[in-house]
Amino acid sequence: MKIVFYGAGNMASAIFIGMIENCVVAPSDIYLTSRSMQEKIMFFKENLGVNVSYDDQDLLKDADYVILASKPQSFPSVADRIRPYLEPETKVVSVMAGTQIKTIRRELKTENPIARIMPNTNAMVQHSVNGISYSGNFTDRDELIELMESFGTTVTVEEDEMHNITAATGSGSAFLYYIYEMYAESLMELGFDEEEAMFLTRNLVIGAGKMVEDSELSFSDLRKNITSKHGTTEAGLDALDGDGLKRILIKTLNAAASRSEELSKDDE
Numbered sequence: 587m588k589i590v591f592y593g594a595g596n597m598a599s600a601i602f603i604g605m606i607e608n609c610v611v612a613p614s615d616i617y618l619t620s621r622s623m624q625e626k627i628m629f630f631k632e633n634l635g636v637n638v639s640y641d642d643q644d645l646l647k648d649a650d651y652v653i654l655a656s657k658p659q660s661f662p663s664v665a666d667r668i669r670p671y672l673e674p675e676t677k678v679v680s681v682m683a684g685t686q687i688k689t690i691r692r693e694l695k696t697e698n699p700i701a702r703i704m705p706n707t708n709a710m711v712q713h714s715v716n717g718i719s720y721s722g723n724f725t726d727r728d729e730l731i732e733l734m735e736s737f738g739t740t741v742t743v744e745e746d747e748m749h750n751i752t753a754a755t756g757s758g759s760a761f762l763y764y765i766y767e768m769y770a771e772s773l774m775e776l777g778f779d780e781e782e783a784m785f786l787t788r789n790l791v792i793g794a795g796k797m798v799e800d801s802e803l804s805f806s807d808l809r810k811n812i813t814s815k816h817g818t819t820e821a822g823l824d825a826l827d828g829d830g831l832k833r834i835l836i837k838t839l840n841a842a843a844s845r846s847e848e849l850s851k852d853d854e
């Protein structure tokens with residue numbers, strides 16, 4: 587297997603580290619190239635044993651998959667590198683938010699099978715949620731699904747649903763991390779110092795995540811199990827404006843999904 591990553595940044599590294607840690611590919615199957623961050627890419631070569639090259643002809647020779655993992659704005663420069671050497675059997679897989687299959691096809695001037703995936707950086711711990719959609723001629727889907735399931739769970743969606751998946755799970759962890767940040771800052775308002783606030787929040791989040799993983803209960807039942815009648819949790823929840831919080835989250839998700847739509851129109 588030869589998997590070539592154009593881009594070795596946050597998302598690409600979460601994917602190839604996830605794949606390697608789960609032993610679905612050998613480090614020698616992974617080929618990395620980037621525009622910048624030479625130091626970082628050499629770190630991956632030295633520490634993981636992956637290949638690094640800036641020779642596009644060599645990179646793309648006999649490649650099974652080429653993964654487009656630059657920012658959407660860098661895609662024209664990536665396409666210029668790939669276009670001359672892309673072989674007809676190579677499957678193209680894009681992680682770029684908002685860049686449509688038809689745009690990738692147009693920029694690469696190719697009829698190759700193309701898939702779009704929307705993972706998240708939890709791939710690094712094998713817990714990404716991956717949206718995936720395919721071009722009509724991407725027939726050999728099982729192998730790609732198997733590769734993706736090595737670093738998370740996968741849902742197949744129509745391409746126009748990618749905007750919502752991007753908001754919900756591509757960006758979603760960032761929204762949750764932001765809430766954790768705000769929680770820690772609020773603990774400092776309560777009187778904890780920064781170190782204590784971070785320690786308490788971090789362990790609270792880890793514990794709650796493990797409960798979600800291990801328990802069969804719904805979020806709502808987990809919450810109810812903590813809430814004594816006329817107790818402290820009830821007092822806190824009464825002060826928390828649930829409808830207001832929901833409105834804020836809906837606004838957040840709509841803004842992210844709209845940005846994905848805007849990105850897809852930028853290149854029309």
Ligand SMILES: NC(=O)C1=CN([C@@H]2O[C@H](COP(=O)(O)OP(=O)(O)OC[C@H]3O[C@@H](n4cnc5c(N)ncnc54)[C@H](O)[C@@H]3O)[C@@H](O)[C@H]2O)C=CC1
Pocket residue numbers: 592593594595596597598619620621622623655656657658660663664667681682683704705706707756757
């Ligand atoms: N970071 C995240 O949580 C997620 C990111 N994505 C998507 O993944 C893509 C990458 O995002 P990040 O990894 O966060 O960005 P990043 O900035 O960390 O990495 C971008 C990479 O693209 C490379 N690059 C730029 N121009 C290039 C060129 N001409 N040739 C080869 N490589 C080139 C850069 O050197 C760098 O390695 C974006 O399109 C984003 O929409 C998707 C899901 C989640």
Ligand SMILES: O=C(O)[C@@H]1CCC=N1
Pocket residue numbers: 683752756757
């Ligand atoms: O912020 C972004 O545009 C990318 C896509 C999903 C997560 N990060």
